Amino acid sequence: VQQISGVLMELFRRVRSEKPGQVDPRAAEFTLSLLAAMYDRSGTGYIKTRSAAAALIALSGDTLLAKYKAFFQFYAVSDGKVALLTRSALRSLLTDLNQIPGFVGESCTLSCVETATHCCFHGVLKSAIVEEKFLSWLRSEPAVLLWLPTCYRLSATQMVSHQARCR
Numbered sequence: 001v002q003q004i005s006g007v008l009m010e011l012f013r014r015v016r017s018e019k020p021g022q023v024d025p026r027a028a029e030f031t032l033s034l035l036a037a038m039y040d041r042s043g044t045g046y047i048k049t050r051s052a053a054a055a056l057i058a059l060s061g062d063t064l065l066a067k068y069k070a071f072f073q074f075y076a077v078s079d080g081k082v083a084l085l086t087r088s089a090l091r092s093l094l095t096d097l098n099q100i101p102g103f104v105g106e107s108c109t110l111s112c113v114e115t116a117t118h119c120c121f122h123g124v125l126k127s128a129i130v131e132e133k134f135l136s137w138l139r140s141e142p143a144v145l146l147w148l149p150t151c152y153r154l155s156a157t158q159m160v161s162h163q164a165r166c167r
Helices: 002-018 027-039 049-059 064-075 087-103 110-120 131-139 147-157
Strands: 083-086
Touching (some): 002 027, 002 049, 027 049, 027 087, 049 064, 049 087, 064 087, 064 131, 064 147, 083 087, 110 131
16 A cells, blocks of 8 residues: 555656646545555555556546556566466456446446456457457447446546537
8 A cells, every 4th residue: 555655646746747736636645545445445554556557547537448458468467479368367357447336336246257257258269368359358348347438438528519509
């Protein structure tokens, strides 16, 4: 938690310097509280870095494709030639991401994660998948992560401005 706190403080300090007045001075504190509530419910003072990274990526303002690629990067392993995502890593990612809607009482069950993992690996004979297969599966908007593209679309519409007058 202390390491993540330091990283968040630096992250928000940089953003505040780039966008003065647009970032709450307590943003790092609030974000750390959210991460702790999602990933350290027992108060051990320990949060997996990968879990925190997944949440920060999911909650970022980046594009869906950029988020999906970042998820793959954080959870994949290299076989020496190419990065691969194993079933176990996908389960970890989905479990970590499910803590976000779970925080507001909207999480799915463990069987939902297993169903999604099975669906992603449907027709795959190997023990791991490449990034393109992972991205293709995410583009199909699996139910377990449907909240992610929905939230992205909602945030994207906030920037839309129509130059029309009502009568």
